[in-house]
Amino acid sequence: METCPLCGGEFKKGLRACPHCGSDENTGWSDKTYLDGIDLGDDVDYDELVKDEFPGRSTAPAKLRWTTIAGIVVLFFFLAALLKIFL
Numbered sequence: 001m002e003t004c005p006l007c008g009g010e011f012k013k014g015l016r017a018c019p020h021c022g023s024d025e026n027t028g029w030s031d032k033t034y035l036d037g038i039d040l041g042d043d044v045d046y047d048e049l050v051k052d053e054f055p056g057r058s059t060a061p062a063k064l065r066w067t068t069i070a071g072i073v074v075l076f077f078f079l080a081a082l083l084k085i086f087l
Contacts, residue, residue, distance in 0.1 A: 001013065002015075004018035004020060004021060004023060005023075006018065006021055006023045007020050007021040007023070009021065
């Protein structure tokens with residue numbers, strides 16, 4: 001592990017830039033991080049994020065699809081058990 005001379009963050013040896021502050025040897029260890037100004041917040045609503053990033057898409061169809069498949073599998077095993085009991 002190496003330590004960034006600017007921010008003191010640790011990173012794996014061989015990286016070209018500090019993942020914490022964005023500084024590297026070629027630019028003279030920049031004071032500005034590539035993450036400055038990004039505010040993601042702590043409470044991100046995934047469904048809202050998908051709606052904003054991909055208009056017209058939703059996570060609901062995928063959830064419905066998996067629920068349907070799971071229901072069919074459960075029904076299949078239930079019917080197979082009934083057939084085994086009565087035959």
